[in-house]
Amino acid sequence: xxxxxxxxxxxxxxxxxxxxxxxxxxxxxxxxxxxxxxxxxxxxxxxxxxxxxxxxxxxxxxxxxxxxxxxxxxxxxxxxxxxxxxxxxxxxxxxxxxxxxxxxxxxxxxxxx
Numbered sequence: 410x411x412x413x414x415x416x417x418x419x420x421x422x423x424x425x426x427x428x429x430x431x432x433x434x435x436x437x438x439x440x441x442x443x444x445x446x447x448x449x450x451x452x453x454x455x456x457x458x459x460x461x462x463x464x465x466x467x468x469x470x471x472x473x474x475x476x477x478x479x480x481x482x483x484x485x486x487x488x489x490x491x492x493x494x495x496x497x498x499x500x501x502x503x504x505x506x507x508x509x510x511x512x513x514x515x516x517x518x519x520x521x522x
Contacts, residue, residue: 431454431455431515432452432453432454432455432515432517433453433454433455434451434452434453435450435451435452435453435501435517436449436450436451437450437519438517438519439517439518439519440517440518440519441519441520442519442520442521442522443519443520443521443522444521444522445521446491446493446494446495446521447491448490448491449488449489449490449491450463450475450488450489450490450491450501451486451487451488451489452486452487452489452503453485453486453487454485454486455485456485456507456508457483457484457485457507457508458483458484458485458505458506458507458508458513459481459482459483459484459505459506460477460480460487460503460504460505461504461505461506462474462477462503462504462505463475463477463489463501463502463503463504464501464502464503465491465492465494465499465500465501466499466500466502467494467495467497467498467499468497468498470494472502473492475489475490475491475492476489476490477489478490483508495521496521496522497520497521498518498519498520499518499519499520499521500516500517500518501516501517501518502514502515502516503515503516
């Protein structure tokens with residue numbers, strides 16, 4: 410019985426991890442330095458997710474919430490209009506829900522030189 414509890418606990422934790430999607434790709438890529446600001450940000454996930462919030466922070470200024478438009482359903486690919494604030498470092502933070510109802514979040518950054 411003592412061995413059963415740790416096994417069940419680890420199984421429950423592992424199943425929660427596998428239920429969540431991960432970001433497969435972003436455009437611009439995380440850590441990239443690009444010559445000009447993009448018109449659109451692209452996020453590609455390994456499984457369906459519903460984005461609930463995407464925020465942009467330029468340098469050390471206040472964050473700005475980006476408009477998701479009609480992209481409110483579950484999908485793997487998202488294209489979000491980008492708000493150009495000039496040269497410098499940008500940080501994009503996203504939040505969403507997996508199909509299992511768990512909340513998810515992540516971030517990536519890039520520099521416009």
